[in-house]
Amino acid sequence: MAASQHLHCFYITATIISYVLSHSCADGARPQELGTYSLQQQAPTNPIHTDRFGVGVALPVVAGPGGGSYVVTVGFGTPKVEFPLLFDTGSDVSWVYCHSCSQGCTPGSPTFNPSLSSTSSNVPCKACDYTVEYHDRSQSIGVYARDTISLADTESQEGFIFGCAEKVSGDFGRTAGVLGLGQGQFSLLAQTDPNLFSIFCYCLPPTDSATGVLWFGVQAMESCRPGASKMISLVVDPNNNGLTNYFVKFTGITIGSQRLDFNSLVSSPMSTIIDSGTVVTRLPPAVYSALRAAFRGMMSGYPTAEPTNLLDTCYNLEGREQDWTPPTMVMHFEDSVDVGLDPSAVTLKEGDGESASRVCLAFAGNGDENELTIIGTQQHRGLRVYYDINGQKLAFAAGGC
CATH class of the missing domain: 2.40.70.10 (Acid Proteases)
Known part of the structure; x- marks a missing residue:
């Protein structure tokens, strides 16, 4: 690690x-x-x-x-x-x-x-x-x-x-x-x-x-239990690797007003898991490239900053920290379930609280399309994550802690 x-x-x-x-x-x-x-x-x-x-x-x-x-x-x-x-x-x-x-x-x-x-x-x-x-x-x-x-x-x-x-x-x-x-x-x-x-x-x-x-x-x-309309079905590993993780069908992301539908970006079924042991969400290369391009377009008025070992899209907000807000983001799942992310889940900041001067897009790309897509804990922020094992359902409920 x-x-x-x-x-x-x-x-x-x-x-x-x-x-x-x-x-x-x-x-x-x-x-x-x-x-x-x-x-x-x-x-x-x-x-x-x-x-x-x-x-x-x-x-x-x-x-x-x-x-x-x-x-x-x-x-x-x-x-x-x-x-x-x-x-x-x-x-x-x-x-x-x-x-x-x-x-x-x-x-x-x-x-x-x-x-x-x-x-x-x-x-x-x-x-x-x-x-x-x-x-x-x-x-x-x-x-x-x-x-x-x-x-x-x-x-x-x-x-x-x-x-x-x-x-x-x-x-x-x-x-x-x-x-x-x-x-x-x-x-x-x-x-x-x-x-x-x-x-x-x-x-x-x-x-x-x-x-x-x-x-x-x-x-x-x-x-934590939300209404039935908010429940996401758990599925068997679509690539049949025998894993016992919590798999879901993750179908798209909307950033700002731009929706990215994954079926137009990837050629094979995405194996997506919900994982409390991973921090930053990992996406297939083509999906991440599209998300990064959209984010960069929204951040074009800010100077770039040095990337980290994992996060490659960072910006310097020095002097403008109080005026900046991250773009809205919604994750889309099977069963027509949409999960709006908390603003703190979209980016990672370096610094203390509102004075943080550098922000990075809090997503990363996998090395190839066949790697697991992982929805990590940064994107769980501000939500209550609910697991029903017998019912094979999962939900992201609003509220946080």
């Missing part, structure tokens, strides 16, 4: 691209059967809630260093050890720093030691090693553990399987792991009470010093 010091923002792309499990099973099961045995045949013990949608859980969300990553605090073991974790809808496996970590773990961060927990139990294998590799080639390598997970002071569940990381590469900021909120069998959603975790929602903190919220269950429904 790379970080930009110029825009005070982590450019994290946490979409999982590879998952490897190697182990020797004590019960004689084939290696690929571990997930089935652990997560499907075993009902959750001491489930967090048992009524239809649960009373709900609300976790505070804070911005990670630089504001590009978003962090919740989750406890593991008994007595509980609390870990600041990136919450990531683009991956499944949750993991924390292990006490035996020998590479890449941040000094002074909390670590998990199963021998110090009274509720730790063995995963049903002699050795369960895992490797998770993310889109930016960062990795977490270690062994599986099983213990109680605590999501709030009074909410916990036994028997949760997660990674105990012994080697970490890449930049995860000053966190101690990842909370996987994808749709795969090792995610938090698959291992916990479906009456509670089939629905969740988050709003991201509007500033580095503010606090957002990650809601589950009834609290998510009450805080």
Whole structure:
């Protein structure tokens, strides 16, 4: 994971691209059967809630260093050890720093030691090693553990399987792991009470010093659920890569009064995911070029500024900061759902508040048309992002935090 010091923002792309499990099973099961045995045949013990949608859980969300990553605090073991974790809808496996970590773990961060927990139990294998590799080639390598997970002071569940990381590469900021909120069998959603975790929602903190919220269950429904006309259908990966991300049909963008319809710009179906682990939205090259050209036309009266490592379209507003407003932007999805972006979601600023003197278009182009299109957290600003797993729907609701 790379970080930009110029825009005070982590450019994290946490979409999982590879998952490897190697182990020797004590019960004689084939290696690929571990997930089935652990997560499907075993009902959750001491489930967090048992009524239809649960009373709900609300976790505070804070911005990670630089504001590009978003962090919740989750406890593991008994007595509980609390870990600041990136919450990531683009991956499944949750993991924390292990006490035996020998590479890449941040000094002074909390670590998990199963021998110090009274509720730790063995995963049903002699050795369960895992490797998770993310889109930016960062990795977490270690062994599986099983213990109680605590999501709030009074909410916990036994028997949760997660990674105990012994080697970490890449930049995860000053966190101690990842909370996987994808749709795969090792995610938090698959291992916990479906009456509670089939629905969740988050709003991201509007500033580095503010606090957002990650809601589950009834609290998510009450805080975020929009009308039926605003729901976007989740779809299976159109390119059949077997990914468990949240795929949607992203059909176009309107910037100012100019609408860009993607079907006239790309030759193959776009695989588009919603990802809380990626900051800046990534677009196919032809789509990004058209958006950039439209933005440049609207900014022709301002001097250009040096680009960053990721953002190539920047302008100097010095002396005119108070008079400038970003162009309006609307994202268009299947089912005739239109999502108006918050003004803060269109550009990234360098500087403090209204005095920021440099602005950059907060989108980037992919290397080729076949790469995933990713709608990242910069474009989630000012919105509440709602996931209904059972209904296979997603929504961007107005309101923010």
